[in-house]
Amino acid sequence: MKLSSSCLSHNISFEAINGSEYYKWFESPSLANRVSYTFTRCVAGSADFTPTGIPIYGIKATAGFALADVVTIESGIQHFAQSVYTYEGSSALPLLNDVPVVWDDMKVLDGYPMQFNVTARRNGSDWYIGASTLAARKVDIHLSDLIDSGTYNAYIFADNADGSDLEVIVLNDLTAEDTISRSLLENGGFVIKLTKGAMKLTTPYSNYRSYEAENAVLSGKASITAGKQGKYCSNDAYVGYVGGDGQSAVTFNDVTVDKAGKYTVRIYYVSGEPRSLKVDINGSYVTTLDQLYANKNDWSGIRAVNLEAELKEGKNTIRLYNDRGYGPSIDRIAVAIPESRVIGDVDFNGRLNVADLVLTTRYIQGSITFSTEQHRVADVNEDGTADVFDLIRYRKLLTS
Numbered sequence: 001m002k003l004s005s006s007c008l009s010h011n012i013s014f015e016a017i018n019g020s021e022y023y024k025w026f027e028s029p030s031l032a033n034r035v036s037y038t039f040t041r042c043v044a045g046s047a048d049f050t051p052t053g054i055p056i057y058g059i060k061a062t063a064g065f066a067l068a069d070v071v072t073i074e075s076g077i078q079h080f081a082q083s084v085y086t087y088e089g090s091s092a093l094p095l096l097n098d099v100p101v102v103w104d105d106m107k108v109l110d111g112y113p114m115q116f117n118v119t120a121r122r123n124g125s126d127w128y129i130g131a132s133t134l135a136a137r138k139v140d141i142h143l144s145d146l147i148d149s150g151t152y153n154a155y156i157f158a159d160n161a162d163g164s165d166l167e168v169i170v171l172n173d174l175t176a177e178d179t180i181s182r183s184l185l186e187n188g189g190f191v192i193k194l195t196k197g198a199m200k201l202t203t204p205y206s207n208y209r210s211y212e213a214e215n216a217v218l219s220g221k222a223s224i225t226a227g228k229q230g231k232y233c234s235n236d237a238y239v240g241y242v243g244g245d246g247q248s249a250v251t252f253n254d255v256t257v258d259k260a261g262k263y264t265v266r267i268y269y270v271s272g273e274p275r276s277l278k279v280d281i282n283g284s285y286v287t288t289l290d291q292l293y294a295n296k297n298d299w300s301g302i303r304a305v306n307l308e309a310e311l312k313e314g315k316n317t318i319r320l321y322n323d324r325g326y327g328p329s330i331d332r333i334a335v336a337i338p339e340s341r342v343i344g345d346v347d348f349n350g351r352l353n354v355a356d357l358v359l360t361t362r363y364i365q366g367s368i369t370f371s372t373e374q375h376r377v378a379d380v381n382e383d384g385t386a387d388v389f390d391l392i393r394y395r396k397l398l399t400s
């Protein structure tokens with residue numbers, strides 16, 4: 001019999017499982033083990049497992065498979081094996097921000113040890129379903145196995161057609177009569193959140209425009225490190241040998257913004273000792289960034305530094321170099337584009353629609369809960385609370 005986390009709320013972990021941190025040195029844990037933990041581990045309760053949630057170079061798991069681990073393997077504290085900076089901009093990040101670590105119920109919907117598993121866990125009225133497989137297969141999720149009454153929304157984080165990235169699909173107005181069918185790729189997977197409420201699919205980093213250093217113009221001795229040695233960086237690659245002379249530089253020629261102004265430019269770099277980096281924008285020296293390093297003597301550790309920069313409308317050139325010594329290696333840069341929030345858009349789909357009115361009505365009636373941000377967006381007359389007066393305003397906005 002399984003001990004619930006509610007009766008031993010102080011107990012974080014009952015056992016340790018070889019986690020993804022081992023991929024730094026080895027190719028284990030095998031994918032066959034990872035699909036089997038649902039059947040073989042976590043019998044007494046939560047285990048200490050270190051997922052990645054995102055793929056790692058050289059490990060056959062797709063993004064969907066990697067993401068499924070955060071649901072299929074129960075862990076009271078989720079440690080993620082990758083550098084925190086590699087998650088910024090990942091389409092898995094909204095799910096990783098959202099997924100609970102304490103569960104009220106679990107059901108194995110389908111599976112077979114060493115082959116595949118489809119595991120559902122419940123937190124409150126929300127169900128999270130993780131699926132991962134070795135061989136390609138079709139999976140049918142009959143919602144009658146999970147829910148009785150009411151309408152639900154499904155947020156599906158699944159591999160795209162060729163397994164190169166995640167795609168996010170939203171299905172609305174599902175009931176117990178419905179079945180969600182998904183085809184899993186070889187070594188693929190997915191996570192589905194099934195909820196009566198809405199899920200925010202953006203993060204602060206969704207508005208960043210990223211430019212990989214390995215796709216920029218390289219000069220002097222600056223050169224690309226890719227593949228296994230670059231596996232902790234985005235796009236599995238970075239540019240080293242930046243600096244040491246005035247010529248060895250990374251130049252981004254097409255950093256584009258719609259209007260002139262001050263922007264946050266985030267520079268992702270790799271270094272195991274304090275180094276400096278000089279920045280020219282549109283041909284003029286702007287600043288020198290000092291003390292750039294992640295962890296001492298860790299030459300695969302990533303970190304990011306922010307720079308406030310004046311950019312002109314259209315294309316800008318950003319040149320990174322160091323003529324007084326070696327600079328850090330450069331993974332990528334990202335420009336933050338200010339987010340425009342749509343008033344009343346509580347389902348965060350970018351527009352005001354009838355679904356927003358329905359959700360806000362349910363929230364005010366007390367049948368669903370809202371996040372702090374949803375509450376703020378629902379307060380369309382901006383008087384500090386979301387209440388029936390906002391519903392009146394919603395109707396006017398929708399009919400105007």
Ligand SMILES: [Ca+2]
Pocket residue numbers: 212213214233234235236237238330331332
């Ligand atoms: Ca990169």
Ligand SMILES: [Ca+2]
Pocket residue numbers: 344345346347348349350351352353355356
């Ligand atoms: Ca909306």
Ligand SMILES: [Ca+2]
Pocket residue numbers: 378379380381382383384385386387389390
């Ligand atoms: Ca209000």
